[in-house]
Amino acid sequence: MSDVYPINDYGPLMPGLVMAGVAIVHVFLAQFAVGGGILLCYFQWLAMTGREPHARRFVEGYFKLLVLMSFVIGALTGVGIWFTAIQVSPATIGAMVDNFHWLWATEWTFFCLEIVSGYCFYRYHSRLNDHTAMTLLAIYAIASWMSLFVINGILSWQLTPGRWLETRNVFDGFFNPSFWPSLLFRTVVSMTLSALAACVVTNMMGSLDREARTSLINRAAHLLIPMVLMPFLGVWFLAVMPADSRSWVLGGSPAMMLFFSISIGSSMAIGAYALIGMVLQRLYINGATSSLMLMLAFGATAGGEFVREGSRKPYSIRHLLYSNSIKPDEVALLREVGCLGNDRYGLRQDAQYPNDQVRIGAKVFRRQCSVCHTVHGTNAVAELTGSWDENQMRINFAKLQHTKPFMPPFAGTAVEVESLVQFINWSGSMRPDSWPASENPQTLAQIADWLSEAGTAPGDFAQNRKRTTSRQHE
């Protein structure tokens, strides 16, 4: 059986939200750094060829922002993601490290190159000749894009492990079905973010007149043109997604569909403004508007990342690990021996629980539910199950993967299902001091039957369609 780690209670926040918060900030800044490298090469070239008179001054100002934002918060939130991922799902990050550590180490070498070339430019740019400055910026741009290239392979493997599931070959996992659409999409997003940040930076260059600023902004807008590819890349990504994941995004899960829509809506608003206003009509964009556009881009990034993370459900690594860190091939065994056998951690404030059955329920909740649910808070089980009677709770938990196909199968015994029911009911009843234990053998036998009917395989999202088809045949 897998190792059981201590699990922390985040109160009203579900751990996934904490992870999302850190990840979104990091992804935003990291993509800004990648796009920034490409943008700076472009402006350095404009400066060297005399095409843009103020490009040199812009390059220096922009790079300072890049160093202060990306090299500090970007780099440290990268470390923060690792720490947060360990907090949220040590089994997931452990599996990723186990399988891709050499590629992660490869990414680290590019990260080192990014930092060295970036600081060489930052520290000495005022004394470098143009050719050297361009070379350093090109090295920086290539290193940061390669860093994206590597990490993209590891992250996209979580959703679409592809042939890796059969071959266990690291490169089959790395160059998985969603690798290319994801990489190209992220590259376009990076260029977009860098161009929008350029508009903000240009407006902060108080020594330039309006005409000069307009000229720089119009140059930066050239990096927004690839946004026309976004719909095609998005459709490509959707096409290679597993069918069930795609169904959550396209209506199966209201939250995911909502975030998906926010992401598309924000991107379309930015794209339309950028292409019509900035590229075609060559309009000036002031500091307030460009900041607003950047914030909109942050919203689009946040929506996109939420969808990317959420669409993996019920897995955190498809077919390898459920989101509650239980492996699919462990479920059958846990149905026999229970999920608490190797959990050596007691409950904090143990005395508050009225009986041992509720204690077991609290531990089952901690092990199987707490990564995505709270008791009373975000995605709270007490509220989600508030209108169910006890039998409804029992059957829905026992047949969890069929209740909602983006939930993993319940990985425990009938006694543990009943304990979980009692724990949630006790929590939903304002946690009274005493609570009767439910020990009816017939109830347990009924739960065992439901567990058996549910099976140990993940839910089939298309079973409703299959039922309809079979009825038509009848």
Place this chain on the structure above:
Amino acid sequence: MNAIFPFGLPHPTAVYVNLFLLTFVLHQTFMHYVLAGSLYLTWATIRQGCTTHLIEQPLAATLRDWMPFLLSAAITAGVAPLLFIQIVYQYQFYTANLLLWWRWGVVVPVLIVAFYLLYLIKSRMLWTWPYAVRVAVVLATSSSFVFVGFCWTINHLLANSEANWPDIYTTGRLPFSVVAVILRMLVWIGGSFATMSVIVGWQLNYRQSHHSDSSTVAGPRELAGMSICGLVTAMLAAAGYVALSGAAPRSLVFGTFSLPYVLLAISGAILQTIGWSLQWRSNRLEVFGLSLSTIGSLMTLFGVSVIREAIRISAVDFAGLYPRHTEAANVGGFGVFVVVAVAVTLVIAWCVRLVSTGMHDVDKDYSIPERPTA
């Protein structure tokens, strides 16, 4: 553990532990510069009262100038040991992280704040502010780095205390002796002054050889004093810590497994002392003395790191981790890593060369150039 480290270990374990150690030494080198540098600046700022004289001396000025980059280098270099520790001691490391919980989570925001404070310290603006503000800023900065070091120390100790994990989880109390924690901290803080002195020594030596004005040259005796005091503190604290440790770690540290590394660390300290003594006598930063100190510093850092691992290995079921290491070694990608690492190292060297050959003395011309005609 009857053979000298790493010979008694299975091949995959030896590879991962060595990669962890080598990258950890690289991380320590940069981290020591920032830790000791910020502590020195705190002392220099407080000591100097209302004037800014000392803070403008070459040593302080160099530290102020370079610390942001060195912190960036420390964070970047720190990613690699953070990766390899997840292979070597995954279960222990993750559990320690989880048990520390929010106390571990604050490390990142504290480092972000400290990073920006380093940029503030680098700026001229801070030094025009009132004395109390200056002291508050440098004190906040150095305290942040000491706090981060403290968190890592606790994380390390926690990872080695498997028997106490269930209790720590339910009660939240950490069962560590304050003396042991302080001694461990003193090993790192004392040692950091020795490493920092070597790096700053080279920087000032470069400055010395490129400036004819003798006022730009820092006193090598100050660096020598800091290095030797740091080494003595670290060694006394290390001796105290090992004395406090149980019989099992002591037998591993002074047994065949790591005794050569104890000798390596001590030899390195002696070599550093000789290097600095030579420079103390001549009152000049010299290539020969600095080279001796550099070699000695690397010997000490690697030796101490191996001793640290020996103590950890004695605290966990290390043989039980071998199958994990073997399994990890079976995944592909090592070849890609080696090829890219070599290529990137060459490109990094090229970047440094580009900068040293591609500079001109005049500042950039901001005048508007003529657009080339067709």
